[in-house]
Amino acid sequence: xxxxxxxxxxxxxxxxxxxxxxxxxxxxxxxxxxxxxxxxxxxxxxxxxxxxxxxxxxxxxxxxxxxxxxxxxxxxxxxxxxxxxxxxxxxxxxxxxxxxxxxxxxxxxxxxxxxxxxxxxxxxxxxxxxxxxxxxxxxxxxxxxxxxxxxxxxxxxxxxxxxxxxxxxxxxxxxxxxxxxxxxxxxxxxxxxxxxxxxx
Amino acid sequence: xxxxxxxxxxxxxxxxxxxxxxxxxxxxxxxxxxxxxxxxxxxxxxxxxxxxxxxxxxxxxxxxxxxxxxxxxxxxxxxxxxxxxxxxxxxxxxxxxxxxxxxxxxxxxxxxxxxxxxxxxxxxxxxxxxxxxxxxxxxxxxxxxxxxxxxxxxxxxxxxxxxxxxxxxxxxxxxxxxxxxxxxxxxxxxxxxxxxxxxx
Numbered sequence: 225x226x227x228x229x230x231x232x233x234x235x236x237x238x239x240x241x242x243x244x245x246x247x248x249x250x251x252x253x254x255x256x257x258x259x260x261x262x263x264x265x266x267x268x269x270x271x272x273x274x275x276x277x278x279x280x281x282x283x284x285x286x287x288x289x290x291x292x293x294x295x296x297x298x299x300x301x302x303x304x305x306x307x308x309x310x311x312x313x314x315x316x317x318x319x320x321x322x323x324x325x326x327x328x329x330x331x332x333x334x335x336x337x338x339x340x341x342x343x344x345x346x347x348x349x350x351x352x353x354x355x356x357x358x359x360x361x362x363x364x365x366x367x368x369x370x371x372x373x374x375x376x377x378x379x380x381x382x383x384x385x386x387x388x389x390x391x392x393x394x395x396x397x398x399x400x401x402x403x404x405x406x407x408x409x410x411x412x413x414x415x416x417x418x419x420x421x422x423x424x
Numbered sequence: 425x426x427x428x429x430x431x432x433x434x435x436x437x438x439x440x441x442x443x444x445x446x447x448x449x450x451x452x453x454x455x456x457x458x459x460x461x462x463x464x465x466x467x468x469x470x471x472x473x474x475x476x477x478x479x480x481x482x483x484x485x486x487x488x489x490x491x492x493x494x495x496x497x498x499x500x501x502x503x504x505x506x507x508x509x510x511x512x513x514x515x516x517x518x519x520x521x522x523x524x525x526x527x528x529x530x531x532x533x534x535x536x537x538x539x540x541x542x543x544x545x546x547x548x549x550x551x552x553x554x555x556x557x558x559x560x561x562x563x564x565x566x567x568x569x570x571x572x573x574x575x576x577x578x579x580x581x582x583x584x585x586x587x588x589x590x591x592x593x594x595x596x597x598x599x600x601x602x603x604x605x606x607x608x609x610x611x612x613x614x615x616x617x618x619x620x621x622x623x624x
Contacts, residue, residue, distance in 0.1 A: 227427060227435070235427065235435070247445010248619060274479045274615060275554075309584045311513040313524045328513060328524035335519030362479050362554040362576075369480050372554045374576040374586060392513065392576040392586035398550050423477070424449060 248424045249277070257413035259286065265420050266301035266403040271365040273422030278361075278404070280377070280418055282354040285347045287411030289382050291332075292347060292355055293340035294406045296364070296371070296395050301403035305338040310393025312342060318385030336396065340407065343375050344389045347408075348382035354416065355379030357389070364401040371395040446622040447475065455611035457484065463618050464499035464601040469563040471620030476559075476602070478575075478616045480552040483545045485609030487580040489530075490545060490553050491538035492604045494562070494569070494593050499601035503536040508591025512543060516583040534594060538605060541573050543587055545606075546580035552614065553577035555587070558621075562599040569593040 227235040234241055252268040269276060283292055295304040312332050316325035332342045344355040357377030364371050374392040381387035395401055406418060427435035450466040467474055481490050493502035510530040515522045530540040542553040555575025562569050573589045593599055604616060 244444070246448070248447045248449045249445055274617075275477070309515060309517045309582075311515045311522070311584055311586050313513050326524070328522055330522050333515045333522065335515060336517050366480065368550065369482075369552045370550045370578060372552070372576040372578075372584075374555075374574060390513070390586065393515075393584045394576070394578065396517070 250422045250424065252420045252422050254417060254419045257283070257416045257418070260413045262405050262407040263413060263418050264301055264403065264405045268420065269364055269402050269404065273424060275360055275362045275423045276364060277421045277423060278359040278418055279421070280355060280357050281416060282356065283416035284354045284414045285349060285408045285411055286414045287408060288349040289346045290408040290410045291342040291345045292406065292408055293342045294359065294404060295340045296401040297403035297405065298397060298399040298401055301405070304405045306395045306397055306401065307336055307338055308334050308341060308393050308395050309336055310334045310341050310391060312389065312391045314345060314390070315388040316381060316385060318381070318383045323383070323385065334393065340409070341391060341393060342389070342409070343391055344377040344379045344387070346382050346387065348380040348384055350380070350384065353380035353384065361401070361404070367398055367400060370397065371401050448620045448622070450618045450620050452615060452617045455481070455614045455616070458611045460603050460605040461611060461616050462499055462601060462603040466618060467562055467600050467602070472561055472623045473621040474559045474562055475619040475621055476557045476616060477619065478556070478604070478614060479554050481542065481545070481554070481614035482552045482612045483547050483606050483609055484612040485606065486547040487544045488606045488608050489540045490542035490604065490606060491540050492557065492602055493538045494599040495601035495603070496595060496597040496599060499603070502538070502603045504599065505534045505536055505594040506532045506539050506591050507534055507594055508532045508539055508589060510540065510587065510589045512588065513586040514579060514583045516581065521583065532591065539589065539591065541587065541589055542575045542577045543585050544580050546578050546582070547612070548578070551578035559599070565596055565598055568595065569599050
């Protein structure tokens with residue numbers, strides 16, 4: 225049975241009609257950390273969407289000054305070590321007003337390396353501290369182009385203060401990237417939520 | 425009266441009960457040796473914010489910038505006065521060059537040229553540019569029209585570039601069309617999507 229309003233079909237055959245404007249952001253999966261060494265997304269990353277967005281909510285480390293970081297996989301998550309080149313810069317302001325910064329972080333970028341890329345540096349461990357942000361990966365299943373990504377995070381610097389991190393780069397491979405792993409540079413992901421969306 | 429399909433309440437009390445999302449895909453264009461890609465419909469007062477997402481923009485010519493301009497006459501002319509800022513971070517694959525810098529050559533001061541979005545792209549087969557632009561209230565007849573963009577790309581010398589642009593179209597006429605091009609040569613391939621973003 226179709227639902228028609230004002231001559232416009234809204235619902236037909238158990239689904240919204242294609243003419244109904246719906247959102248382009250589709251939640252694919254949600255993972256909640258609980259003293260987790262890693263959070264892995266090993267399914268749902270394919271050619272269905274042109275870009276994928278990961279959103280991070282209240283990511284809290286177990287180790288002070290650790291960095292939340294990520295890597296990709298071309299073998300479904302068996303290994304995480306795709307060659308990448310990246311940039312990272314930060315904006316900083318401490319609560320006591322003593323320190324500000326707008327700085328390229330040459331020690332944390334990657335030049336054709338296979339290590340994990342930092343998304344947010346020097347996370348604080350106080351109970352009220354966390355990191356929040358999003359990471360976009362473009363066309364990860366392409367077998368023509370390298371895979372570009374960019375991220376922006378706002379989080380609690382350990383000092384304490386506010387730190388904003390901007391990361392961009394590419395997985396320098398023409399193989400499809402089909403899994404992504406997140407972990408801290410030391411210790412566990414104490415808690416926090418990571419959601420993966422496909423963008424139509 | 426609720427409308428329930430397969431156990432899910434889709435309509436209730438005169439409104440959709442399911443989330444329709446706040447980012448709605450309006451149109452999508454795929455470049456194929458295109459001199460320009462233009463959006464001449466769908467930009468009006470329906471949404472307070474419009475977003476373009478560009479994916480795997482690949483130039484025909486090496487070392488060319490990807491740009492955009494707006495129109496107040498439905499696409500007959502693309503030459504609205506723009507004042508803008510731009511800065512970027514970069515890092516090369518050889519780990520010999522990094523920067524976080526304001527880009528005076530890429531800004532405009534009430535200029536009517538196309539605005540740079542992505543700094544010189546490489547045309548190697550695996551190189552492309554990706555990013556997004558937000559345009560605020562383009563149909564306003566009171567305010568100038570502000571925009572912000574960020575793009576990650578493969579610089580022609582095998583760098584990763586992270587470009588940030590912000591500015592405004594210095595007009596109180598409604599903007600109702602946008603055009604994208606390369607500073608020389610064609611857009612060999614790539615996808616550009618236009619979204620409307622609801623305010624509630």
